[in-house]
Amino acid sequence: MxxxxxxxxxxxxxxxxxxxxxxxxxxxxxxxxxxxxxxxxxxxxxxxxxxxxxxxxxxxxxxxxxxxxxxxxxxxxxxxxxxxxxxxxxNYIVQSINDRFDNHGEYIKYTQMINKTVSNNGIDFTINEVLADNSKFAITYTIKSDKKIKDLETFGLSKFLKVNGTQNGSTGSIMGYYVDDYTYVANEDIHTSLPQDSKMFDVDLNIDDIMGNKGTWNFAFGVSKEEITKSSLVFNPTNKISFPDGTNVNVDKVVFSPIDTSIFVNGTFKNYERHNTFNEWNYGSWIVYDDKGNELSWTGGGSQSNLNSKTFTGEFNFKSMKEIPKYLTVVPCNILSTGGGETHMVNGKEVTTPIDGYKTKEISKFIDGNFPIELVQGNVGKIVISEVKTENNITTIRFTATGKAPFTQANEVHVKDEAGNIVSPKLPALHRDENNPNVFTIEYKAFDKNKNYTIYTSDLSNYEFRDDLKFNIELNK
Known part of the structure; x- marks a missing residue:
């Protein structure tokens, strides 16, 4: 406000x-x-x-x-x-942000307005809305400063969060954008331990640092999860999977809620090895399909491990589904990191260590106006670009992804200019056609007519699809 x-x-x-x-x-x-x-x-x-x-x-x-x-x-x-x-x-901020990132759940219906602001040291921090079910706490906030702000994409609230007076481990994701040089709006999904035996819980957020700006921004409020849990459908399958490396996974539950779809797992492992990008256990990246063979649109997930007991819990998150399938099909994967960095806390400070990743082969072609343009993604599948058009200062690329995992493949499509610079897409970065789930569009600020552009992907050789480990999750009540 x-x-x-x-x-x-x-x-x-x-x-x-x-x-x-x-x-x-x-x-x-x-x-x-x-x-x-x-x-x-x-x-x-x-x-x-x-x-x-x-x-x-x-x-x-x-x-x-x-x-x-x-x-x-x-x-x-x-x-x-x-x-x-x-x-x-x-009351529409959480819906607006999720729509902006193409996550079309029924957020408006279940959000709870907070709209509390605390001002300190030139920064106004506003908790706009919250939303919760039995596993996820979503919080929408606005940061407004009297000075120009940046790098808030890496700012998160989970480390300041207490639920019913207790601080628990958590995983999550953040979606946000800058309104202007002084204002940032974000929605953070925090997956943490929430009380299962009550409809309400208390939240304390005691924020003392916003990207190096010290201060005091404290909040306390109650959150209800009654309405959304009443509208969610929960299945408790009996899947117990043993993987070749000694990892044992139990599918705890599958939840279809008005805002997303989640698969919850727990299990044990023999060796602590980080083989893939998203999890701390082998085969911890799952490509999931509905009963019609369409890949679910993943949104996030993560796991927490206990090195002493060699146990873990985790979840896989996907966009909400219009229809409840009879079963889900899971293809476990190892996804080898293509590089980046790993952040550790050293003497109370965050230290980032560069990681040399697996090198994939780039597959690219000039956008020359001749269509279709075909990009073969190794033995995984291919991308077929059918159209690139510019209207109303927006350039739209339309393409079809075919192969083992069309949604995953579509997320590996990018554009660079003649200088080799990656061209950033407008948000959301990828639109999926609801009626044709293998058809996608990406929008950019209008391409410069005087420049040449290249569309590219990779051979996806860092993806190890284990079709031999494929299994179904039956959704029976």
């Missing part, structure tokens, strides 16, 4: 509504296209806040008509396109 260039504060708006009568029917006739669910969310939040804020002071505020205009501005993302492009509307 403090992101809006206005002197009127959120508390002033809600105080204003204590002094006026509101006809809910006024919200039924917006002149813009607002989904019914969004209208109901607006009315629900207004009624809730008005009930919670029964102040009796008689301060002078703007007229009721002006108040409705202000509420329309801050509550409806589509009210002012230029404004909405920068700051998502209240």
């Amino acid at each position: 403090n992101n809006i260039d206005s002197k009127i504060q959120e508390k002033d708006i809600f105080k204003l509504f204590n002094e006026v009568k509101i006809d809910e029917k006024e919200f039924e006739d917006f002149e813009i296209d607002v989904q019914t669910l969004q209208k109901e969310k607006i009315k629900k939040n207004l009624k809730k806040k008005i009930k919670e804020n029964k102040f009796h002071n008689s301060l002078k505020y703007v007229s009721a008509a002006a108040a409705i205009a202000v509420i329309s501005l801050i509550c409806i993302e589509t009210a002012t396109p230029a404004f909405a492009e920068k700051i998502p509307a209240i």
